[in-house]
Amino acid sequence: MPRIAEYAVDLPSATLALADEASIEIARFDAETGARLAPFGAILLRSESTSSSRIENLTSGAKAIALAELGATDQRNAVEIVGNVHAMQTAVNLGGELDETLVLAMHSALMLDHEPDFAGRWRTQQVWIGGDNYGPHGASFIPPHRDHVPAAMADLMAFTRRDDIPILAHAALAHAQFETIHPFTDGNGRTGRALIHAMLRAKELTRNVTVPIAAGLLTDVEAYFSALDAYRAGDPARIVERMAEASFAALTNARELVAEITEIRQRWDTAIEVRPQATAWRIADLALRLPVFDTETVARELGITASNALRSLTPLVDAGVLTEFTGMRRNRMWQSREILAALDSFAARAGRRRLG
Template sequence: MDTAPNVDVPRPTDGPWPPLGWEERAWRSTLPPDLFSRSAREALRKPYRAAVTPLIADLDVHLPRATAAAAEDASAAIRDFDADAAGDVAPFAAILLRSESASSSQIENLTSGAKQVALAEIGEESRRNAVQIVGNVHAMQAAIALSRTIDGAAILAMHRALLEEAEPETAGHWRTEQVWVGGTGYSPHGAAFVAPHPDRVPAAIDDLVAFAERDDIPPLVHAALTHAQFETIHPFPDGNGRTGRALIHALLRHRGLTRSVTVPVSAGLLVDTPAYFDALTAYRQGDPATIVDELARATHDAVANGRVLLADLRAARDEWRSRIRARSDSSAWPLVELVLRQPVLNTATVQRELGISHTNAMRAIERLVAAGALAEVGGRRRSVLWQSTQVLTALDGFAARAGRRGLGRS
């Protein structure tokens, strides 16, 4: 693929945000010509148009008053939810992060039940979707861990954590090939969106990182615009959407809007995925308000859904605690907290997480079985596993609520 001289570079406009520019690039197909008709071969000889992202590092952000107000209301909802969950941060931080990872994956049509994801986390499930969702959990964990400094290395680390199991050859590397959305699989001609040429990716990421490091933009607005610009750059051959939504959480933590837990905003975006994708398209056309509005709307849906999940989990925990008969120093009590964040487990998991012997792990498990918190099930390796049906039901209920309206519109 060679650069053609016809380039329409994005320039400042009278509007609130510069739209994409476009450039023509020559296309060289690697497929044998005899696979195509004569008309298709002629079409492939023509240049295609690839996006050229505007530089945003130093742009002033001007939004309609209603959009700014919506972002502030959503920010308040995030702060309240984060504070509410902080009292149970150990189990709930993990469960909310897993829920957010599953919802982000579902936006990419990667779906799996809560039990399959929990099994994959302990190596008892090898189905591709469940394994990829666990990869997304790792990407979210990396995003939070690296949120102090958001730079190119941090973004690469998020992507590496996401795909190192599924696609190790490309995980953690900027793309070196052209990518596009829609159209055919063999050329970008006629695609709905053609991302920037790979030789433009490093400079575009440097500009994005400079924008992400600013502190003069309201945090939710900052996260929305950073996410939209990242999705437009599309710097990886795969995993852009999931990495980009992990980046939202890195920004929210970096700017101090969240301090304890991961607010499951992807579950809110999942409620109306067409509106989310339309907002990204609008951003590329020079409208920054729509993606901010969409993230604000998604935040309220996510917080409402998340509160139901936390209420379900707290009710289950209270019920178990009332039924457990054990001394105050028994390992059964910390096992309750472990079950909330790891609803399918084996003795090795209990031993490792609680730092106890096999004998004490079995005693704690037996007490939770007697209290109705755990039930014995078989693993795919004929191992003995225990699961919490209540926690798995609560997680599947969260996913169903997130996807209900979006599924109805598709």
């Protein structure tokens, strides 16, 4: 397994220029979105987690994901996507430096609820990519032996801590090396994409929000996997270029989502009829980042009583901002159909394959 901690990164000038241009756009989006309504951090992180999961063919609607965040377990895909949300949160909230402990924590957050026996542990068996489930015969790639994983990950994390490589190119190369090591039994792709965001945040290319790069990778998954294959064959430029191209596509989609949610919130301003200091306004802001909730969630998030939360929901329902969808007298839940539709539209745009 080639080591890269001291690898002399030598990329074509055109590749570096493309990555630099993408980095400038990422920083601009992060700054302009961070200055807007507070909920966009949570909205974009959840959208990135959903897109990263879709690369692994894990799909679910925004409402099912929101319900899984509240504890529903009836839809496995949604539960796994929520695990990815937790992994992304761990990545961007890193309290220490980029090291193996962080990677294990991200993987634990991802897998704990559905694969606890493997969560946060290096693999102890051989894995392979492609082929069948019975053995590596016919596999497109066979990662290194399990005994080499700890040393390979230590080398990789030393590489991530370097400060002499342009940030986006650095993150792309680290991601490709991570996928080549394949240090876990399952969850490598999602953890590896979370590592990208840990690096962008640690190196302060992003400070406020999670740019949904996986949503850009979704537009051409075959090109993404092909770029990883090229890296393993000795061509590091293609994964850097693919990451930069994905960033441009992701930013276009993310700006559309931000604009749509901003417009929705502005419509609510004219529809809701309560005094300016009313709790209903705080619930409206909460609905932007939690588009499905119950009164207990409102009470916990806003620090109010459940009865006060219930009373404050009434003007939002009257204005059509929220809809009660359980039809029950107890354990009722409310949703913002407009926000859920905006999130599903974002996912649909990300999932459209580019025509060649």
